[in-house]
Amino acid sequence: MPNASSPAAGNASRRNFLIATASTAALPAVARAASAKAVLAQDPRNVSAPIGLALRVNGGERLVALDIRTTLLDALREHLGLTGSKKGCDHGQCGACTVLVDGRRVLSCLTLAASAEGRDITTIEGLAKPDGPLHPMQQAFIDHDAFQCGYCTPGQIMSAIGCVREGHASSDAAIREYMSGNLCRCAAYPNIVAAINQAKGLMKET
Amino acid sequence: MRPFAFDHVSTLAGAVQAAGHAQSAFLAGGTTLIDLMKLDVMQPDVVIDINRLGDSALGKIERTADGVRLGALVRMADAAAHPDIRRDLPVIAQSLDLAASAQLRNMASLGGNVLQRTRCTYFRDVSYAACNKRSRGSGCAALDGVNRMHAVLGVSDQCIATYPGDFAQALIALDATVCIVGAGQKARAIPFAALHRQPGETPDVETTLRPGELIAFFNVPAEPWARRSLFLKIRDRKSYEFALASAAIALDLEGDKVREARIALGGVATVPWRAKAAEEALRRKTLDDQAIGAAADAAFANARGREHNAFKIALGKRTLARALRQAAALQI
Numbered sequence: 379m380p381n382a383s384s385p386a387a388g389n390a391s392r393r394n395f396l397i398a399t400a401s402t403a404a405l406p407a408v409a410r411a412a413s414a415k416a417v418l419a420q421d422p423r424n425v426s427a428p429i430g431l432a433l434r435v436n437g438g439e440r441l442v443a444l445d446i447r448t449t450l451l452d453a454l455r456e457h458l459g460l461t462g463s464k465k466g467c468d469h470g471q472c473g474a475c476t477v478l479v480d481g482r483r484v485l486s487c488l489t490l491a492a493s494a495e496g497r498d499i500t501t502i503e504g505l506a507k508p509d510g511p512l513h514p515m516q517q518a519f520i521d522h523d524a525f526q527c528g529y530c531t532p533g534q535i536m537s538a539i540g541c542v543r544e545g546h547a548s549s550d551a552a553i554r555e556y557m558s559g560n561l562c563r564c565a566a567y568p569n570i571v572a573a574i575n576q577a578k579g580l581m582k583e584t
Numbered sequence: 585m586r587p588f589a590f591d592h593v594s595t596l597a598g599a600v601q602a603a604g605h606a607q608s609a610f611l612a613g614g615t616t617l618i619d620l621m622k623l624d625v626m627q628p629d630v631v632i633d634i635n636r637l638g639d640s641a642l643g644k645i646e647r648t649a650d651g652v653r654l655g656a657l658v659r660m661a662d663a664a665a666h667p668d669i670r671r672d673l674p675v676i677a678q679s680l681d682l683a684a685s686a687q688l689r690n691m692a693s694l695g696g697n698v699l700q701r702t703r704c705t706y707f708r709d710v711s712y713a714a715c716n717k718r719s720r721g722s723g724c725a726a727l728d729g730v731n732r733m734h735a736v737l738g739v740s741d742q743c744i745a746t747y748p749g750d751f752a753q754a755l756i757a758l759d760a761t762v763c764i765v766g767a768g769q770k771a772r773a774i775p776f777a778a779l780h781r782q783p784g785e786t787p788d789v790e791t792t793l794r795p796g797e798l799i800a801f802f803n804v805p806a807e808p809w810a811r812r813s814l815f816l817k818i819r820d821r822k823s824y825e826f827a828l829a830s831a832a833i834a835l836d837l838e839g840d841k842v843r844e845a846r847i848a849l850g851g852v853a854t855v856p857w858r859a860k861a862a863e864e865a866l867r868r869k870t871l872d873d874q875a876i877g878a879a880a881d882a883a884f885a886n887a888r889g890r891e892h893n894a895f896k897i898a899l900g901k902r903t904l905a906r907a908l909r910q911a912a913a914l915q916i
Contacts, residue, residue, distance in 0.1 A: 488619060490631075
């Protein structure tokens with residue numbers, strides 16, 4: 379998580395404030411999960427009761443107690459405080475919620491959190507280590523001004539990483555085709571293509 | 585979304601056992617099911633997650649004595665990238681490449697893909713009371729509504745919803761079969777063409793699957809026309825869009841004479857549509873403009889357009905004609 383260290387007093391950026399708040403908010407969920415873990419299987423007489431799940435997010439295991447209907451996106455945002463993944467359409471049409479599951483880009487809004495248990499989930503928060511350099515794709519988006527409002531950007535970056543890893547970034551045309559599931563209402567598309575072209579050569583080791 | 589019981593199964597037997605319930609649904613990629621559950625169009629009270637079966641043969645593509653067997657849990661992207669599929673069955677690879685987005689193709693299973701539900705707006709929006717597909721006997725708001733995206737082939741006066749997929753057209757053109765398993769019964773195989781049902785009087789019954797049955801495999805026979813095959817998709821935007829009209833073509837040529845033709849149409853029909861009359865119009869003919877025109881006319885002879893979608897008849901014919909010319913020009 380970038381900038382996850384405690385902000386110095388008087389130097390609390392909005393981002394740090396949000397992360398700090400979210401981390402605190404996540405604590406009760408973890409505490410609840412400790413008891414819910416014992417009833418991991420759903421009670422068939424009360425399917426609305428929360429179930430306990432262990433989600434492996436950004437390299438760490440997180441315990442949560444969730445309504446079975448909770449999508450991976452809502453689990454990340456509302457229960458784990460990882461609000462980088464965005465909710466755009468919530469129907470798999472816009473790509474703003476894109477995360478990597480076992481290294482593949484998928485839509486977290488159409489994935490049940492329960493289906494993601496036991497799998498490696500990577501969100502935008504997991505790309506760079508605290509105080510470490512940005513992921514080449516993050517840096518490339520900054521270098522090429524590949525966004526305006528920024529709302530679609532986490533999904534664009536996660537999808538772009540998937541696109542490069544799949545070998546689908548060989549040309550501008552391939553990038554446009556294989557990034558077509560990520561919509562940008564600001565239409566930063568030319569700059570997104572330029573950013574992916576920059577990052578693809580630097581991503582070998584990631 | 586309504587509450588549901590959730591079951592994570594690890595074996596095929598366990599999956600079909602757990603589904604012995606009228607309102608159960610199998611969950612693979614979830615790209616149709618979760619979407620429609622959010623919209624309250626689908627309301628299963630038991631959801632059976634079958635993704636763990638992906639480690640079994642259901643998650644694999646294997647050569648068989650007479651062709652290729654595709655596991656129903658193979659993801660669309662993986663099937664499209666498989667070297668054997670790209671080389672020997674290009675129409676399948678292309679139908680998958682041109683479908684959906686990269687993320688959706690990474691998620692969606694082949695079995696789920698052929699069962700995806702229509703994109704008819706009146707079906708997807710439950711605030712419209714009239715939808716015979718959602719609720720038998722409630723009427724059809726599309727007949728006299730905004731029906732630009734709707735079907736012109738296989739329609740009834742109860743439903744004109746378009747079958748939305750692409751891959752199914754490739755399967756039906758190649759005479760694929762479907763292997764189906766269910767609790768307490770032997771696995772059964774049916775022609776892919778027998779999987780989907782035209783709407784007729786019961787648009788709510790979309791397939792011949794019995795309650796609780798699961799698609800396990802698709803078998804695609806190796807035939808001489810499979811390599812000279814392609815999928816052409818015409819849509820409102822260049823990528824990530826459903827077809828206005830599409831054609832899956834496989835040709836076996838002897839010089840410029842057609843030994844055998846396989847033709848399926850998408851975007852224009854209520855089900856994956858095999859255009860047998862068009863195939864017959866081409867057999868033993870020289871593949872010239874006259875034969876191509878006759879085939880296109882034959883394919884749409886029984887088409888019925890409505891207020892906004894009548895253009896699909898001309899578009900569908902041109903799509904078919906262009907696909908035939910492109911297939912004939914392929915260097916095999």
